[in-house]
Amino acid sequence: MSHLGEDVGRLLCLDGNTGGPAMRWQRKATEVTSCNNSMNVSMNKSLNRSHNASAIGSPMRALNQSLGGSKTPGKKTPGKKSKTPTRTPSGDRFIANRSTTDFEVGNFKMLNDLKIEDEDVLSPSKLEYRRVMNENLNGHAMNSKILSFKQAVPSAPEGFQNNLKVLYSSTKTPGSTHKTTRHIPQVPERILDAPDIMDDYYLNLIDWSNGNLLAVALANNVYIWNATTGDIQQLLQLEGPDDYVSCVSYIPEGAYLAVGTSSGTVQLWDIEQSKKLRTMSGHAARVGSLSWNSYILSSGSRTGNIHHHDVRSADHHVATLSGHSQEVCGLRWSPDGRVLASGANDNLLNIWAASTSTDSSPLYSFTQHQAAVKALAWCPWQPSLLASGGGTADRHIRFWNVNNGTCINSVDTKSQVCSLLWNKEYKELVSGHGYAQNQIVIWKYPTMHRVTELLGHTARILHMCMSPDGSTVISAAADETLRLWKCFANDPHQKKKSAKPKMGSLTRVQNIR
Amino acid sequence: MAATSSANTITLKGSAEIVAEFFYYGINSILYQRGIYPPEHFTMTKKYGLSILVTTDESLKSYFGSVVKQLEEWLTQKIVQKVVVVVSSADNKEEVLERWQFDVETDQNVTVDSKPKEKSKSDIHKGIVSVIKQITATVTFLPLLEVPCTFNLLIYTDKDLETPSSWEESKPFLIGNSEEVKLRSFSTSIHKVEAMVSYKVQDDD
Numbered sequence: 201m202s203h204l205g206e207d208v209g210r211l212l213c214l215d216g217n218t219g220g221p222a223m224r225w226q227r228k229a230t231e232v233t234s235c236n237n238s239m240n241v242s243m244n245k246s247l248n249r250s251h252n253a254s255a256i257g258s259p260m261r262a263l264n265q266s267l268g269g270s271k272t273p274g275k276k277t278p279g280k281k282s283k284t285p286t287r288t289p290s291g292d293r294f295i296a297n298r299s300t301t302d303f304e305v306g307n308f309k310m311l312n313d314l315k316i317e318d319e320d321v322l323s324p325s326k327l328e329y330r331r332v333m334n335e336n337l338n339g340h341a342m343n344s345k346i347l348s349f350k351q352a353v354p355s356a357p358e359g360f361q362n363n364l365k366v367l368y369s370s371t372k373t374p375g376s377t378h379k380t381t382r383h384i385p386q387v388p389e390r391i392l393d394a395p396d397i398m399d400d401y402y403l404n405l406i407d408w409s410n411g412n413l414l415a416v417a418l419a420n421n422v423y424i425w426n427a428t429t430g431d432i433q434q435l436l437q438l439e440g441p442d443d444y445v446s447c448v449s450y451i452p453e454g455a456y457l458a459v460g461t462s463s464g465t466v467q468l469w470d471i472e473q474s475k476k477l478r479t480m481s482g483h484a485a486r487v488g489s490l491s492w493n494s495y496i497l498s499s500g501s502r503t504g505n506i507h508h509h510d511v512r513s514a515d516h517h518v519a520t521l522s523g524h525s526q527e528v529c530g531l532r533w534s535p536d537g538r539v540l541a542s543g544a545n546d547n548l549l550n551i552w553a554a555s556t557s558t559d560s561s562p563l564y565s566f567t568q569h570q571a572a573v574k575a576l577a578w579c580p581w582q583p584s585l586l587a588s589g590g591g592t593a594d595r596h597i598r599f600w601n602v603n604n605g606t607c608i609n610s611v612d613t614k615s616q617v618c619s620l621l622w623n624k625e626y627k628e629l630v631s632g633h634g635y636a637q638n639q640i641v642i643w644k645y646p647t648m649h650r651v652t653e654l655l656g657h658t659a660r661i662l663h664m665c666m667s668p669d670g671s672t673v674i675s676a677a678a679d680e681t682l683r684l685w686k687c688f689a690n691d692p693h694q695k696k697k698s699a700k701p702k703m704g705s706l707t708r709v710q711n712i713r
Numbered sequence: 714m715a716a717t718s719s720a721n722t723i724t725l726k727g728s729a730e731i732v733a734e735f736f737y738y739g740i741n742s743i744l745y746q747r748g749i750y751p752p753e754h755f756t757m758t759k760k761y762g763l764s765i766l767v768t769t770d771e772s773l774k775s776y777f778g779s780v781v782k783q784l785e786e787w788l789t790q791k792i793v794q795k796v797v798v799v800v801s802s803a804d805n806k807e808e809v810l811e812r813w814q815f816d817v818e819t820d821q822n823v824t825v826d827s828k829p830k831e832k833s834k835s836d837i838h839k840g841i842v843s844v845i846k847q848i849t850a851t852v853t854f855l856p857l858l859e860v861p862c863t864f865n866l867l868i869y870t871d872k873d874l875e876t877p878s879s880w881e882e883s884k885p886f887l888i889g890n891s892e893e894v895k896l897r898s899f900s901t902s903i904h905k906v907e908a909m910v911s912y913k914v915q916d917d918d
Binding site: 357 | 746750772776779783852872884
């Protein structure tokens with residue numbers, strides 16, 4: 201008993217501050233002893249088991265007990281984990297950042313050092329070969345230092361999904377649906393075959409004249425489909441082996457068709473007589489877009505230049521607008537002929553005044569689209585309102601007031617916008633799309649509620665046109681079909697309403713008498 | 714007269730500034746276009762006659778602030794060889810999915826005090842615009858980044874540069890099985906920047 205008391209007393213004396221945490225040097229020391237200790241104890245135990253309290257065991261136990269009196273880890277039973285560094289001690293140890301360490305080069309350098317001694321044995325040519333190989337294989341690694349900023353970049357918020365996914369997965373077009381009382385057939389009224397139609401976003405291959413003739417360019421041919429009778433007639437075939445028709449556009453009056461070709465020429469054709477009137481050259485690359493403004497025909501080329509042609513005079517080339525650096529794929533004169541809108545693959549939408557001075561700059565240059573601007577449409581009832589749609593990387597329909605150059609509204613459609621059309625009767629906007637659903641969407645303007653979606657095309661829609669009476673939309677797609685959608689059928693109810701007031705005013709006149 | 718001459722010439726300092734600025738806008742474009750951060754964290758700014766989306770995230774802004782400043786300093790010292798944006802999976806940073814490499818070539822004869830070189834600002838901007846537009850257009854051919862991603866910026870410098878305290882040495886983060894696409898380049902006549910993107914080829918199985 202006294203023996204034990206003496207022991208405890210000595211221990212208390214030795215490390216007085218058993219209450220607080222031990223000093224670092226103490227911890228270090230105890231770690232070592234506890235290590236030894238636990239080993240001893242386990243040895244002890246095993247020995248005990250076999251020898252049953254042998255002579256070797258007792259001094260060990262005494263040591264164990266005496267240490268156990270103080271608050272050292274030695275007190276712990278050997279079965280439990282001792283205070284060996286399971287937790288990484290901080291501060292006094294260098295820990296290499298494994299994720300940024302280049303093990304391959306490190307390994308190479310180590311091995312390379314070992315081989316240095318045999319360098320003098322090698323011939324100079326071999327040495328040179330080795331140097332060159334070394335440079336080729338390791339390149340930069342040998343003569344440069346790669347540094348990265350230590351501060352880690354913030355991570356994207358939890359649950360954030362890459363918005364590009366919409367490009368590859370089918371997503372519903374956003375925007376609330378609008379209940380409509382009008383019946384819109386969900387299937388095309390008619391499907392026409394369009395073999396060999398060029399699957400090229402940057403061309404404009406169909407146009408519908410006010411004489412109800414649809415011009416379709418298929419590879420190097422132009423066909424005229426008479427929408428009234430259904431007759432098909434071939435208008436022209438280009439001679440060159442690699443030539444193709446890149447654009448067709450009717451004059452608004454309807455009798456003449458302008459045809460742009462891959463060789464950069466613009467041809468004028470008389471539809472009634474199926475006769476070529478003239479060929480206008482000037483562009484250095486293919487003509488992908490055309491637009492008429494009375495006797496001025498504007499053509500946009502792959503070079504980014506827009507030419508104005510006066511189709512009446514022999515010297516047809518009257519002006520060049522160079523505001524784009526890449527292919528012009530959308531070109532539209534405003535209905536009043538005051539301004540020209542042009543969209544190109546350089547993601548710009550330019551608005552030009554109708555002057556024929558050559559070196560003019562655009563009135564406005566809109567840079568908001570993040571992809572090529574092909575779809576352009578002027579609102580027929582609201583002057584100076586322009587709708588434009590962007591390509592795959594953009595997917596927005598934007599509305600512009602070209603009087604003051606402001607963006608009025610923009611809608612993310614979640615799909616490439618290939619074409620836009622306005623419908624005057626119902627004050628609606630039609631947009632043609634590409635991946636994923638290749639759909640046509642009808643929007644109510646200006647609320648931009650979705651009226652309906654027309655599905656059916658199996659590949660992206662390339663071009664759209666509206667019939668002269670405004671009742672039918674035709675869409676040409678990369679699945680080599682043309683589909684006619686009768687989505688704006690004349691409303692007999694509305695007809696009656698517009699007819700009634702006339703009757704009323706007549707009767708009123710009669711009543712006064 | 715002095716104004717016209719300064720508009721058509723360029724000094725080393727000015728060139729470094731332009732190139733560093735290009736990296737700011739270029740890397741922001743990559744982050745936006747590749748969907749590494751949500752689009753609502755970006756705002757449209759006008760630059761080079763384009764609308765470029767730059768981040769509004771405070772921590773990312775401060776990151777760019779220090780990185781671009783350091784980059785400009787190194788560009789002035791003519792020791793930058795490459796700038797690389799490594800896009801890797803957020804869960805496993807070892808899994809590199811995309812690597813945007815900008816090789817920087819510096820005219821070593823130019824010093825801070827040497828005579829400015831002839832080169833108009835609009836010409837330089839034209840080159841920068843074409844590179845940034847190509848970054849925008851890459852969406853059409855680069856594979857979709859399916860997993861949440863993060864990025865890392867590597868700067869290749871001369872070997873004898875002493876590493877600053879806020880930087881550390883790194884490995885090149887090369888992609889083993891990759892497809893490479895060379896993009897356009899631009900030059901300030903002092904610094905020439907050549908862009909390239911390599912991306913991981915997806916296995917078909």
